[in-house]
Amino acid sequence: MRESGSFAPIGSTGMSAQLLDGKQISTEIIGEVRSKVDFRVANAFRAPALAVVLVGDDPASAVYVRNKKKACESAGIRSLSYEFPASLSEDALLDLVRSLNEDPAVDGILVQLPLPSHMNAERVIETINPLKDVDGFHPYNFGRLALKMPLLRPCTPHGVMVMLEKTGVDLVGKDAVVIGASNIVGRPAALELLLARATVTICHSRTRDLADKVRAADVVVAGVGIPNFVQGDWIKPGAIVIDVGINRQADGKLCGDVQFDIARTRASWITPVPGGVGPMTIAMLMRNTFDASVNLNP
Numbered sequence: 318m319r320e321s322g323s324f325a326p327i328g329s330t331g332m333s334a335q336l337l338d339g340k341q342i343s344t345e346i347i348g349e350v351r352s353k354v355d356f357r358v359a360n361a362f363r364a365p366a367l368a369v370v371l372v373g374d375d376p377a378s379a380v381y382v383r384n385k386k387k388a389c390e391s392a393g394i395r396s397l398s399y400e401f402p403a404s405l406s407e408d409a410l411l412d413l414v415r416s417l418n419e420d421p422a423v424d425g426i427l428v429q430l431p432l433p434s435h436m437n438a439e440r441v442i443e444t445i446n447p448l449k450d451v452d453g454f455h456p457y458n459f460g461r462l463a464l465k466m467p468l469l470r471p472c473t474p475h476g477v478m479v480m481l482e483k484t485g486v487d488l489v490g491k492d493a494v495v496i497g498a499s500n501i502v503g504r505p506a507a508l509e510l511l512l513a514r515a516t517v518t519i520c521h522s523r524t525r526d527l528a529d530k531v532r533a534a535d536v537v538v539a540g541v542g543i544p545n546f547v548q549g550d551w552i553k554p555g556a557i558v559i560d561v562g563i564n565r566q567a568d569g570k571l572c573g574d575v576q577f578d579i580a581r582t583r584a585s586w587i588t589p590v591p592g593g594v595g596p597m598t599i600a601m602l603m604r605n606t607f608d609a610s611v612n613l614n615p
């Protein structure tokens with residue numbers, strides 16, 4: 318294994334990046350959550366409970382929700398399933414969220430996104446009790462992250478940070494480029510990297526000279542949702558590449574936002590798609606649900 322913490326320029330040596338295996342790391346994290354749940358249950362606390370709300374029939378959302386429920390089983394978390402057709406009214410969804418907010422048997426509320434187009438996702442998210450907002454999307458939790466006092470952190474960016482920790486590379490002062498400024502990935506990922514004291518550049522659809530910015534980056538986090546958007550030869554030799562994109566191709570296979578085969582010959586560490594950041598999102602959801610349950614039932 319390459320010495321951790323180093324930024325050896327490996328691109329020219331014909332070496333290949335080390336893979337950050339999100340499946341394996343997420344299994345470890347879910348196992349840790351399980352141990353903590355078992356300990357609490359052995360000490361007369363009830364198991365944490367997560368309400369999983371799915372509206373509509375988006376096939377990808379159905380897969381993610383199924384995987385979240387499976388992860389709950391592995392973590393010893395009780396999952397409560399609320400599934401509705403896309404015709405559900407926003408008022409009915411808000412009423413459900415309010416009743417879950419009031420229910421002392423529920424610790425976490427997850428409303429799977431995207432919601433049908435007649436619904437206002439911001440209004441739904443704002444209705445969730447911030448202490449049960451295990452997605453970390455509520456403005457209260459987002460604001461806490463921005464103020465360096467995180468409580469429930471958005472799952473995908475938190476998963477990215479756990480993966481970065483696994484490299485052993487000290488992020489302090491490193492140049493990090495985040496590509497994409499969505500509320501789920503880019504913006505909170507930039508806040509997380511800032512919290513880790515990296516120097517952060519956020520790039521978006523109007524950014525000029527993107528390739529040059531990526532070429533200068535020690536850490537690249539890509540979350541734009543466009544297959545192979547980040548060209549492999551933009552990657553600085555020795556950089557860490559975290560690919561948050563999950564794009565389904567015409568042949569049904571998944572690929573990320575980064576041109577993986579070339580990027581891996583230049584990077585020191587890289588995440589695969591599938592099996593990279595995706596499973597980490599679910600692992601961090603399990604951790605947030607456990608934390609929410611401890612906060613609500615100390």
Ligand SMILES: Nc1nc2c(c(=O)[nH]1)N[C@@H](CN(C=O)c1ccc(C(=O)N[C@@H](CCC(=O)O)C(=O)O)cc1)CN2
Pocket residue numbers: 380381384427428429430431452472473501563571590591592593594595596597598599
């Ligand atoms: N309420 C939320 N909605 C959405 C979130 C979220 O964090 N909270 N993020 C994404 C989707 N997402 C979680 O819900 C998610 C996406 C992908 C994966 C994952 O494990 N992907 C696998 C591949 C799975 C497949 O076969 O399709 C991988 O990358 O290996 C987990 C969660 C939008 N909505």
